[in-house]
Amino acid sequence: MAVNKDQAAIHRAVGNLVYLSWYGDLGGGELRLLDHIQGTKFPHKDITVVLGENGSLVNRVQAFGCSVLVSGWHGSASGITGLLARRLGRWRLDRLFRTIKNTSSLKSIVVCNTYPDLNTGGRLAVRRGLTVIWRARADTFVPWGIKLEQRQELVRFLNENVFRVAATTRYEAEAMLEAGVNPTLVEVIPNGIPLNTYNTAQDRGQDLRAHLNISQEALVIAFVARMVPQKGYEVFLRAVAKVRGRVPQIKVIIAGDTTLYHDGEPYKKDIYRLVEQLGLAESVHFLGFMNDIPAVMTAADLFVHASLKEPFGTVLVEAMAASRPVIAADLPGPREIVLEGQTGLFHQAGSDQELALAIEQLALDRDLRIRLGKAGYKRAATYFDANHNLAILDNLCLEAIAAGR
Structure with a gap:
């Protein structure tokens, strides 16, 4: 997925990419996020990664020349301290979305890396009129995933507001369709690795x-x-x-x-x-x-x-x-x-x-x-070649930009 076009031309053709990651440290999903950033056609200066908590992912993202915002929304603190931290995190993220929507000349796409990202920042992005893609981790519609009433509400939200859902496995995709997610929204993109x-x-x-x-x-x-x-x-x-x-x-x-x-x-x-x-x-x-x-x-x-x-x-x-x-x-x-x-x-x-x-x-x-x-x-x-599989995800983002969503 190496970028082989003139960066200025890409800048005119692409837009802002905002990546939401609930976690600040490195797990499997976070490593896939880094793989996508490394190979994306979006110029790195137009990418902002929003982390729900501080962690080692900050330096890894900044090394690419991308912007990082630690919202603090995903705080482990309990009680009033945790409540205030989450409210502050929500305000920071909402301010970012308002700024992008009101001041940027580029179209924008928001990629949610987990269900918590979709359920928090993804909903905020929709309210601000931004296009959302959910990169589902195959841990939501499975038996040990979210509760039935949450699942029903999530299906309604996806069908009405989300541009695409990138499912990690066929098993998860089939569970989504069985739950009522619109088949035109779902695309299976397995996690890949750089061979x-x-x-x-x-x-x-x-x-x-x-x-x-x-x-x-x-x-x-x-x-x-x-x-x-x-x-x-x-x-x-x-x-x-x-x-x-x-x-x-x-x-x-x-x-x-x-x-x-x-x-x-x-x-x-x-x-x-x-x-x-x-x-x-x-x-x-x-x-x-x-x-x-x-x-x-x-x-x-x-x-x-x-x-x-x-x-x-x-x-x-x-x-x-x-x-x-x-x-x-x-x-x-x-x-x-x-x-x-x-x-x-x-x-x-x-x-x-x-x-x-x-x-x-x-x-x-x-x-x-x-x-x-x-x-x-x-x-x-x-x-499971990362270059191939992440190119599919990148093309979904470009498709959303082109559609003007």
């Missing part, structure tokens, strides 16, 4: 193994996830403990921290304590938050996903892009990524016993690991 960053990561992966003093004979399992209960840390660690007696050369590298989880420190302590209780202290390496996920994936021999609920599962695509076989929880999101027996294996979500059996199967069969890894890379390159 080129994985093609060049092999040496960095080997460097990471060396840094951790992991021998070439060891079988390394990667686990990449925010350190929150829904990601299944306990399930994964108990499965490893079950397998270790039969596959003693197993080593585990875990990339992830309590990012976006305000009550994360007690949970992190519980996970560290569980590692000790299971006798895995010598086998598990906690890396914390990692920017270089390609290095983590290429350092491993296989990747495990153990989430208890999962709207998509971008980490599975990342592992496949590194030509690594995957073991995934059998959930709607992963089913749209992994092909059972072709690019990876499934296990029942929440079952450490089933996960242990799958780990053992791949750990003891190198040829199977290689075959699944090669097929996984082909699937990632065909269906």
